[in-house]
Amino acid sequence: LLYSLLKLAKERSRKYILYSSLALALLILSHHVLAILFAPILLLFLYFVNKIGKPENFQKIIFSLSLGLGLSAFFWLPSFVESGLTRAPLLESLIFQSYKGYFLPLNELINRPWGYEGFSLTAPGAMSFEIGKLHLLLVFFSVYIIFKIAEKKISKILLFSLIAFLISIFMVTHYSQKIWETIPYFIYTHFPWRYLVLSAFFASILAGSTTLLFRKTGLRVIYAAIVIAALFLLEGYKFNPRNMNHDYKIEM
Numbered sequence: 547l548l549y550s551l552l553k554l555a556k557e558r559s560r561k562y563i564l565y566s567s568l569a570l571a572l573l574i575l576s577h578h579v580l581a582i583l584f585a586p587i588l589l590l591f592l593y594f595v596n597k598i599g600k601p602e603n604f605q606k607i608i609f610s611l612s613l614g615l616g617l618s619a620f621f622w623l624p625s626f627v628e629s630g631l632t633r634a635p636l637l638e639s640l641i642f643q644s645y646k647g648y649f650l651p652l653n654e655l656i657n658r659p660w661g662y663e664g665f666s667l668t669a670p671g672a673m674s675f676e677i678g679k680l681h682l683l684l685v686f687f688s689v690y691i692i693f694k695i696a697e698k699k700i701s702k703i704l705l706f707s708l709i710a711f712l713i714s715i716f717m718v719t720h721y722s723q724k725i726w727e728t729i730p731y732f733i734y735t736h737f738p739w740r741y742l743v744l745s746a747f748f749a750s751i752l753a754g755s756t757t758l759l760f761r762k763t764g765l766r767v768i769y770a771a772i773v774i775a776a777l778f779l780l781e782g783y784k785f786n787p788r789n790m791n792h793d794y795k796i797e798m
Contacts, residue, residue, distance in 0.1 A: 547573060548591055552703070554610060555595040555603050563610040570614030575621055579735045580743060583717075586729075587710050587744060594706050648737045649720040650675055655742075656682065660783070675718075675739055677749065680780055684753035684773070685711065691755045704755050711748035717741040 550566035553559070574581045596604050615622075658676040685708075692704045716722050718741045726732050753773070757766040 547588075551591065551595055551607055551610070554607055556600065558603070563606055563613070566607070566610040567613035567617060570611055571617035574614070574618040578622060578625070579740065581622075582732065582735055583741055583744065587713065590710065590713075591706065594702075645726065645736055645738065646720075646723065648739060649723065650718045650739050652715075652719060655715065655718070675742060677742070677745060678777075678781065680773075680777055681746075681749045681753060684756050685749050687759075688752035688755045691758050695758050696755065700755075700758075704752065707748045707751045707755075711745060711752060714741045714744040714748065718745075 547566060547569035550562045550569055554562040554566055573584065592607065595607065654675050655677050656679070658674040660674045660676075661672045688704060688708065692701050692708060696704055717725070718739045722738070726738065754770075756773075757770055760766045760769055
């Protein structure tokens with residue numbers, strides 16, 4: 547979605563109108579909660595592309611996003627119009643009381659043992675919210691890339707990614723509680739730590755930018771392979787299941 551909007555801001559090709567509208571529609575259809583979380587980042591990105599793109603193309607961006615909303619209207623429109631016919635008001639009151647307990651302290655994002663249980667900040671074996679030490683290290687190095695190495699156009703994109711990454715981190719902490727209480731429908735996401743989805747996305751972009759440390763393509767490939775291998779060595783154990791039920795049978 548972001549790539550299509552960026553191309554649409556710079557080029558006149560109509561195909562990116564189709565791509566961006568389909569991408570937005572699929573985002574909403576795949577997970578409406580993620581679409582709500584992504585909305586502030588999308589607004590920030592629109593401001594960004596309006597600054598670096600061609601002014602005459604901004605109308606095409608608005609049209610493509612409107613088209614995406616229209617394509618997915620059969621999914622999201624009834625949830626707004628007919629919410630009064632459901633138990634949504636009761637759910638809203640329950641969520642408003644509970645979501646405040648799901649903010650994360652910053653140390654949980656840096657170092658958290660891997661667990662298989664549910665959400666808890668104190669119980670042993672609870673699920674982990676760690677972003678990843680290697681990821682954070684690469685994000686740190688990307689700051690040098692943004693301001694010292696990357697070309698101007700690329701550095702602007704990376705700077706936006708860095709800002710979006712920091713915003714997503716901010717939104718999972720209790721410091722953002724006023725924002726959650728102010729923006730309509732935000733509390734329906736229930737778990738503020740769902741913003742870690744966006745943290746992972748933008749951290750990946752920033753981590754990838756560190757390949758710009760090398761000018762030759764071959765060195766970039768080798769470096770990327772080393773980083774991927776290190777990632778599996780450091781985090782690979784998390785892909786092992788805690789236990790397996792080998793006696794499970796499907797009854798027809």
